[in-house]
Amino acid sequence: MHVSDTHLGYRQYGLSERLDDWSSATRESIDYAIQNRVDCVVHSGDLFNSNKVDHTSLIHAIEMLRALKDADIPFFVIDGNHDRRKGSQTHTALDVLQRLDLCHYLAPAGRTLEGAIGEVNGTSIVGLGYHGAYLRSKLGDFYEQMPEGRNVVLLHAGITQYAEGGHPEIAPPELAILRPKTAYLALGHYHNKFRLDDWIFNPGSPEYYRFSDYGIERCFYDVTMKNGSPEVREIDVRGVRRMVSISADYPGDDYSVRGAVQALLDEAELEAPISGSLLRVILNGEAQSPPNLSELKQFVDERYAPLYSTVLDNTLSTDGELIETPGSLDDLEMNMFASSFARYNEQARDVAGFARTLLREILESQLTNTDDAESIVQHVSRFRRDHV
Numbered sequence: 001m002h003v004s005d006t007h008l009g010y011r012q013y014g015l016s017e018r019l020d021d022w023s024s025a026t027r028e029s030i031d032y033a034i035q036n037r038v039d040c041v042v043h044s045g046d047l048f049n050s051n052k053v054d055h056t057s058l059i060h061a062i063e064m065l066r067a068l069k070d071a072d073i074p075f076f077v078i079d080g081n082h083d084r085r086k087g088s089q090t091h092t093a094l095d096v097l098q099r100l101d102l103c104h105y106l107a108p109a110g111r112t113l114e115g116a117i118g119e120v121n122g123t124s125i126v127g128l129g130y131h132g133a134y135l136r137s138k139l140g141d142f143y144e145q146m147p148e149g150r151n152v153v154l155l156h157a158g159i160t161q162y163a164e165g166g167h168p169e170i171a172p173p174e175l176a177i178l179r180p181k182t183a184y185l186a187l188g189h190y191h192n193k194f195r196l197d198d199w200i201f202n203p204g205s206p207e208y209y210r211f212s213d214y215g216i217e218r219c220f221y222d223v224t225m226k227n228g229s230p231e232v233r234e235i236d237v238r239g240v241r242r243m244v245s246i247s248a249d250y251p252g253d254d255y256s257v258r259g260a261v262q263a264l265l266d267e268a269e270l271e272a273p274i275s276g277s278l279l280r281v282i283l284n285g286e287a288q289s290p291p292n293l294s295e296l297k298q299f300v301d302e303r304y305a306p307l308y309s310t311v312l313d314n315t316l317s318t319d320g321e322l323i324e325t326p327g328s329l330d331d332l333e334m335n336m337f338a339s340s341f342a343r344y345n346e347q348a349r350d351v352a353g354f355a356r357t358l359l360r361e362i363l364e365s366q367l368t369n370t371d372d373a374e375s376i377v378q379h380v381s382r383f384r385r386d387h388v
């Protein structure tokens with residue numbers, strides 16, 4: 001079984017319920033592995049959401065992996081960018097789990113694969129880990145040290161077309177160097193599922209990591225190796241918390257917009273209750289004055305009782321400029337423009353639009369460390385390069 005990006009300990013939106021959701025989704029995949037007596041479970045990085053793991057999440061991990069161990073199912077895991085060692089750290093929670101004999105933590109030492117190769121029923125499990133921008137320079141060395149034959153290889157990396165925030169570390173053709181010794185490349189890092197050719201497989205995260213994932217099923221993979229080739233089945237995570245996102249055209253006044261939003265949410269409720277869900281409402285169109293987002297959010301919360309909700313203003317003023325109103329998101333964005341990019345007056349609309357997009361990404365991402373902000377920093381760098 002192949003699972004990835006379980007992000008145990010992710011207290012999304014500051015809610016303890018979301019921490020439990022990520023553990024529950026992971027537990028569902030572990031239960032599946034035990035019930036179906038798989039030969040092993042491979043995890044392609046970001047088992048935890050942070051390298052500073054809270055005690056509750058560590059307990060959850062120990063309980064799940066102990067159940068696997070009791071079922072005599074080995075668990076192989078590599079570093080992701082979230083749970084890897086940072087700074088002066090010598091050990092991480094993955095080392096703790098390995099010391100408890102609950103996992104096989106496959107971690108390359110620099111450019112060598114010593115301690116990064118396991119084995120199940122004659123098949124080698126090779127853990128390449130996470131290397132960020134340095135991956136490209138290490139792939140050749142790793143390939144030379146991989147065992148001959150058809151290996152299962154674990155890698156945590158953002159690749160072209162499927163990089164979070166558009167910040168890839170490597171392109172698919174560059175991964176082809178691994179192909180002669182790789183039957184199944186178990187990829188992690190990108191939170192939505194995808195497959196490339198017949199050998200690169202990324203299951204995504206078992207829970208929703210951000211609203212941009214809306215509408216994409218959460219899953220893990222059940223993999224059968226036959227004659228050195230993988231047969232892969234997607235197994236949907238049934239217990240994932242519901243995510244709802246609607247877009248409404250602003251009809252011109254706050255009273256009417258409630259009716260428009262209510263109609264869309266009532267329609268969504270025909271599929272399943274919104275109560276307890278993650279909910280996003282986006283207002284589009286033009287407005288003479290800014291919509292009252294706080295009142296609309298209060299209405300939505302009281303009527304539908306989502307676990308978490310956010311209301312985003314994507315409207316433009318009727319004269320074609322972004323609305324500036326004290327206390328609004330647009331005011332914050334335009335103040336950022338005024339203070340940081342004041343000399344680019346001729347590009348006001350471009351910069352303001354960029355700031356609006358960037359702030360939404362920051363607010364949605366719930367940044368917990370500097371690695372989380374890497375893609376945002378890259379966005380700023382590229383924008384400055386293109387507009388200075």
